[in-house]
Amino acid sequence: MTVLDDIIAGVREDLQARRLPQNAIEAAAREAVPARDAWLALGGGESDPALRVIAEIKRSSPSKGQLAGIGDPAALAEQYAAGGASVISVLTERRRFGGSLDDLDAVRARVDVPLLRKEFTVDEYQIWEARAHGADLILLIAAALDDAQLADFSALAHELGMNVLLETHTRDEIDRAAAVGARIIGVNVRNLKTLDVDRSVFGALAESIPDGAIAVAESGVRDLDDVSHYASQGAQALLVGEALVRTQDPQALLRDFRRVGTQAMTARRS
Template identity: 35%
Template sequence: MNILESIKQKKVEEVAFLKSICSIKSLEKSGFFESKTISIKQSILFSKTGGIISEFKRKSPAKGNINLDANVISITTGYVDAEVAALSVLTDVTFFGAKPDDFFLARENNKIPILRKDFIIDEYQIIQSKTLGADVILLIAKILTHQQMHNYTNLAHQLGMEVFLETQNETEILSVLDIDFDLIGINNRNLNSFEVSIENSIKLAKLLPESSIKIAESGIQSVETIKLLKQNGFNGFLIGEYFMKEQNPAEKCKELIQQLL
């Protein structure tokens, strides 16, 4: 069993437990469910600082522990001060070390679009995402059926959220072109081998319509890489580890953005 299959199996167990302790009706009466969302698509399109989506995460299966004791408020508000286009906050506890209130604290303290970064395998998680205050959800093509992607995208849109659809290869990209996603991510990292290939992402981006809002994910470690990807049609860049491995992630983010300007 590879890591993605392990994560998916764990999510099935997690969602079953959540459903047993909190109904959908209860979710719809709590948190930020009635709050208006902020468009990440518009924020990326009109970004004056490079379309950076800065990520808050504590660890990952690929890199192990990154910054376990990171302060979510100081880092995310620091990212916003650096004028990023949006935030991404991990909510997976088992594999990414998220704390239960990470997303809540990020939402409470920031007024820019926030992506809920998790492994969504059930409609329950989409409703939960709205309750958490997410503006956009992540759907991963590799772990969902075509019908699930359609249904989950429609539900997210009904709730006022946008959809960030993550792909990794030609087959996945060609299979999702009829889905009404808002952003499409191309993961530079192979989720089976964890190898990173920027060249592969550039090749895959050419399969997408020019109108697609293309986001590069994983393994982005330099201004030169961002500029190369931008020249090849990418609109935004999801960056986590490059910032989070530093003692001051927000300052690293600010430095990168200043080099892009």
Template identity: 40%
Template sequence: MNILDQIIASKKREVALKKSIIPIKQLEQSVLFERKTSSLVHHLSNSSSGIIAEHKRRSPSKSVINQSNSVEEIVKGYENGGASGISILTDNQYFGGSLDDLILARASTNLPLLRKDFMVDEFQIIEAKAFGADVILLIAAVLTREEIKNLSELAKSLKLEVLLEVHNQEELQKSILSSLDLIGVNNRNLKTFEVDLDYSKQLAEHIPSDFIKISESGIDASESILELKEYGFKGFLMGEYFMKSKNPENEMKEFIKNMKL
């Protein structure tokens, strides 16, 4: 099994356990369940930087990235630094995140929040809404077209936006649905963890203009964003670059300033 297969197998076990003890009605009674969501599409459409900054403590490829800064510090720093949206990794086993991170982030910012996790069940979509997310991530590599349809339609019924992540043209073609809002190209091969920005460039022309284009992973220079903008990308998901800094806010301000030089 490659790392992605391992993650999905453990995620399915984790969700099954949660479903056995937490009733959906309990999630639906959350104070945040009735909250009006904030649109990432709107924020990206009106942003000069397009940066979606990520809160990520560790990863299978990089081990520990940042365990010292609090969620509140990082999220407020991202907002002050000029982010258009914030991604919160909620997977614990492989990335050291949690739903607590999402709810603390929600209490710390009004920016749109993406719940980034390996979504395999409708339960997780309801959970995302209950813990304050505005956007959910679906990964085409691990879902069938029917699963993408069902999960995205449920998300839309809850007023959540949907970011679909693809890695190649085959995944893109099987996944195009009207219930999606944003399409992200992951520049990191989830099976080998190698990174190459050419994945975004090659797929850009195949993504219909109805969707906001996001480039994910491996962006570590302002020149890369300026280059990707020429291919029609409006959003840029960046985690490790800012998280590995002792002061993510200043790092982001400096990065955005360099984009404008």
């Protein structure tokens, strides 16, 4: 069993333990405040180069173990918002990442920035659940889903007013993302089967992302050099967790990431 397989098995078990009747979760989703437009927040439709950051609230990870205590995720979200995060990602997977839907609720109550529910989505129920708890954007991982699931899950998310960050690792997965009309395509340079990171993967795959889709670099952002690297290779947005939760001043680091990334984007276009 790969790491991804193991995580998904745990996600399915935890989902069964908290699952509400379908009519109840659908009612909660439809009664929630309308979703914010994460595509626009990430620069969709804009021509001027400006790096966007999806700032992640992340306590731990399978590869690094404990990263940060984060006793008050809403307070951290406020710092992210003040630093100019375009989207805030809230991990809700419990076993490997130490997250919960309570974290999502707390952050939603405190900030107006669009929220990504960062979860291993393997069941339509999780999409209704994400909307019911105030998410504006969900994650779909191509490696974990077949083509029919990618299409059906994307359609349901859009029906509920949310956007989808469709995560890929290979050129074939980018083609599958394009086939379902994905408008926000992430390239995760971390192999979810081995947890190895190869930053060169993004540049090798970015040119395959369709025109008009937002290209998001995921994983491997340690410092300003990594930000500049990804932006120079075509990233329009970065998903950053570890570097932000480990720093003493996430607000300042976010500003630095945005500044350096925008400079690299501008240089690439000139």
